[in-house]
Amino acid sequence: MSRTDQRQRLYRKACVGLATAGLLALPATSALAHTPQAAAPQSAASAEPSPSDGFPTLDDATAAKLDRTIQEVLKKTGVPGVIVGISAPGKGEYTRAFGVADKATRQPMAADFYSRIGSETKTFTVTALLQLAHQGKVGLDDPIGKYVKGVPNGDKVTLRELAGMRSGLLSYTATETFYKALTTDPRRHFSPQELLDYAFHAPKPVIFAPNAQFNYSNTNLILLGLVVEKQSGQPLSAYIRDHILRPAGMNRTSFPDDASYPAPHAQGYTQQTASGKTEEATDWNPSWGWAAGAMISDLPGLRIWAKTLATGVFPDGTRMVSPDLQKQRLHTPPTTIPGAGYGLGIFDVQGWTGHNGSLPGYQSLTMYLPEEQATLVVLLNTDIPYGPQQEEPSTVFGEAITKLLTPAHVYNLPAAAQKDTTPSPTS
Template sequence: MGRYRTPTVLAAASLLLTALCAGQAPAAAPPGRAGIDPATAEQLDDAITAAMRKAGIPGVGVGLWIDGDGSYVRTFGTADKATGTPIKTDMHTRIGSVTKTFAITGVLQLVDDGKVRLDAPISTYLDGVPGGDRITVRQLADMRSGLYNYTEDPRWTAAFKADPHRAWTPQELLDFAFAHPADFPPGARWEYSNTNTVLLGLLVEKISGQPLHTYLQQHVLEPADLDATSLPTGAEIPSPYVHGYTNFTPSGATVDASTWNPSWGWAAGAMISTMDDLRSWVPTLVTGRLPDGGRLLEPGTQAQRLRMLPTGHSGVGYGLGIAELDGWIGHNGELPGYETVAVRLPQERATMVIVVNSDVDGKFGSLSSLIANTVTEIATPEHVWSLPSAAQPNTVPEPSTTATAPSPSSSSPSAPSTPIPAPTPAPSS
């Protein structure tokens, strides 16, 4: 299906990233087009560091690449408060609900292969889903199934807080969700639910005959040459990695969550990546094409993926595992200790990746959205990231508040996401 990318293109991308990370001066932008000139870069530096001080953020990575018009790639602060190690673009980080973009790519590939139908009831493929004969695969992917979000169950929250290193199976997560009645009839409205994507992960496993992490590795990550991206099977995270800090604890104390087990998020929020890999992934996600011209998805399937439907939140649309906010397309993700934004602005041919190693949002709301807003107000003032608080990725209830229906990402900030939900603080995806 032409999903593979050539070594030449990969090498060129690697060289470009090496030059950017080495701190070479960004190219000036042609008149009348968005770009990152030295004066803009300095303004961004000042604004980001001010936002970090204000919100008490340990470390931030920001990448803004405008095709042919300049780039801004910076890291600020520390990846590890214990050692003071600086954060870097090649460090692994947990991406929360940005995971959904990968998992649902797997579903859509099976659609392209003729093995899954988007408008077939999920009961066609999986047993045991309440009302599964009326919930379609499409409704799971675009968050319109009505199924209860398991990360909002107080029993699940209590169990997670009691042992954040616990390994969860997908069925255990679904048991929490299915103990609740549906929130609304399938298709009646939009509501972010991690339950949807866990079911789609099981769908990929059932139809492909492979574990989800194996399928994604072979059919999504390898074709896209994402060597630093993975769906872990436990609490592992490859070195070098960013330590993430959270107060999603019984006492509300802030702790290092980098070794917590993300299996509670699984297909909805457990993946690991780097800024460098996400920079490569986002254009592929948004166009459906690999850099060598091969296809990740067939054009018709990609068009369905990008058909954004209203979410009920101003300026936020959601497609099939992908969101849109004021022109930015992709996903955000949040989970304990980590927040991510990975999005594309096609109008300006711009890609933005933001990683933050804290979800201690406090009065500032989502920290990744704070940084994304800071960056876009300066660099793309006609397309400002301003995610409504009600649409923030929140996979799990905030430490001292009642959980509300998340809305992406990853993330998830992360984690959408972009635009909408993505799991967030304590368990979040």
Template structure:
């Protein structure tokens, strides 16, 4: 959620996007076959469990699905340290900054309806945004507004650690952000900021006349067949759920964060989903097409979404609420206790979903990126994720974004 790190890209902790030239995502690349034969599966089993041991990860759920072919779906470790129950693909989990893919989809649907213009100033739709007459809707969605990321505010971070059950309103979050000057003039560079997506959530509410959770339920989750996905209005998570573990506490003690209130992430990181739903969602997100053949977004709007711009991070690009890492397109997510990877490799017809139930990254950097790097080096060596350094931009970005060689310790939540 992010910044708990951009997690994005993907919320989370660090961001790994490469210096990509502007242009559409490489969906038209030559077909590339991925074979998950028994030998590859065994290598994956061994490499993942070794990485988990070294990084002290309680549990990992992973699905690498190849359209119409063999897939690799595994659960290692546990979904609940108290009971030892393993992670299953239908268990609920908090997905952090992957939420941004849904919120921005709502904005783009309003663009298709002719109710919002991507290149209109945000002040056209929302009052009270500092410099809003010079910040476009597009710049909010592509993380180029320059607005300060509220999850970087030290007082906010102290408040979150002191009371992780507090219910935050979008206005409270924006008030924190707007106390700070802009980090740079709009459009001049890329910087992951959860403030951008909170504003876009309010834009959806203002233009649609519906609460964001209702709009997403009716216009995104339902059409996409995502029966287990929701934007909660409280702290509860449905059962059965994956327990998430964090040390984001005043004394650094590890605790179960499952019942922490995710309201501080809202449109930027509060969605609850399952591995199965994310498996269904990622191909829709990347193609713009629903399972029944209808379109989630018009072709021109989908092309705008996939126009990846440089982030200044190695091998990472960012579009409109979506990122590209080493050819994989999707988003990462992170918030206390949870890290998520949800990506598609179009030329291989492959979808990758990873759930890690801890955000205690330490010396290994972003843990979900560590697992993604481990998996892709074996299964898709031509499109292997770079090793995590900090965290992906959510892949994000965590505070800053995704990861790199020698990770820096996490100091803020992502998204």
């Protein structure tokens, strides 16, 4: 695989190379809980629904099917370890961990581990922006140049277009200069302005006119993070902590300002390296993701976030985002990917609403199915893609699980949905 291919996969939702095959799933390390139903429990034969059956009861028969499905995907993808959480009102709850957290020691994966959540950070940054819009401190149709100077096309690109990935601004992660800087010293700290400079100093920082098309660009979120800081008067991490995480009761979710990583956590494995070989990325500095990808959470926190993000309502019933702005957020114009739309910092994939996340060593998936009020959370300790199509392992798990549980709504987001457009070297 070429250096250009490696660079293009940095911090979107696909990575470099093939996973090491043959890691077998260990027994699940946490319990299944389900809510008793008035009717008799479903049999194993009836646990797999037809498209009209609705969400199945998460009873022992369904749990056994899920166990087999997850272990099959774990084996075929070579993912070291995975944590899966599924829940729906009246249907019960499934929380299990499979595989290993450390390939050297064979420590088993555990459901209470923290994990880096990559681009799920975008959902928090855009939530902060929407809150400030409700307060009248920003306008979604304001040009970014009103708040941040020196942005190419800054007098035309709006905050709405940044949040909706329709700005036309090159992603800094698609530049050779950034790729070289990160892989040369992945523990270094990057400032937001340094990240922007990689994109803005590229030969072609604007790759299409504002709102002309969809293109996933991490540059957009760095700019929105700076807007939040300027208009709120707080560091982005503090604003998200005070106005989103605490009201949501997400006490084990954080936005670190350094490379700190709370224990317990799994070791993370990547091939986003200077050599292209698999290395541990556990302690790499996530500052290069900042407003686009630096946050940490755990399964219970993301289970809360799945519903809170999709509804705009905190668990105590208070509004996180106003109804009008939440409606605007959830308006998901289609991307170039069939069945996938992208709103304001949020995906809709075949009816599942939420976001995935990826950065070297880790992937995550947090989705909500409104018609069933169901949540799905998947946490992995690798970002190494699977198979000749270079599929994201989180998508492989999400697709297999939803084929079993919600065959009318199969999560099947391909890596191409978040492939940032890269200009040619001569452009």
